[in-house]
């Protein structure tokens with residue numbers, strides 16, 4: 001293989017590690033968000049019930065004030081009854097007082113009704129709050145673990161980024177730009193191994209014998225690309241038994 005290809009293989013190894021890291025990390029923020037959403041839904045439900053409860057309480061206070069005013073009015077009317085001279089006037093005022101008293105009884109019933117509603121809402125809120133607490137307790141370990149994993153991955157990411165910078169320094173500009181161009185067009189994988197039979201590992205095309213010879217002998221173009229998928233080709237070497245799926249997909253030896 002030409003030297004340019006060997007240099008790019010090192011870069012490919014780093015890029016595959018970065019890719020693997022990003023794939024591993026991608027699920028964590030989503031899971032954290034899922035947990036937040038779950039708790040957020042319960043909190044919103046609790047807030048909604050609390051708002052209803054506040055509304056009921058303010059209604060009840062309003063009615064209580066009205067009852068006080070009506071009672072005050074009735075007291076005034078009752079004291080006037082003694083001063084009334086004519087039976088007709090007396091009967092008329094007495095009727096007013098009866099109507100007012102009946103009104104108070106209705107309002108007192110309304111208050112009882114509101115208090116029952118408030119009690120029911122209070123139980124519902126209590127239940128939701130208890131659910132939130134239980135859920136938070138249940139999620140605690142997972143959340144801590146997710147945050148720790150994210151911060152560990154972030155450190156790994158920084159290490160790999162620094163390593164990549166180092167590797168890139170040793171690669172010719174034009175080779176690098178070819179590599180980057182293919183990488184961006186080919187789902188993040190710019191290189192493909194050629195198996196002993198002469199097939200491209202990425203797209204399975206059997207590459208022409210002439211090209212295969214050039215690749216094996218290293219006497220040809222600096223970079224040899226697959227005629228079909230255009231990935232930079234290299235000769236497959238025995239893979240490490242500890243190798244992971246990603247590297248195998250790309251036919252990379254990581255040792």
Ligand SMILES: [Zn+2]
Nearest residue numbers: 200203226229
């Ligand atoms: Zn190919």
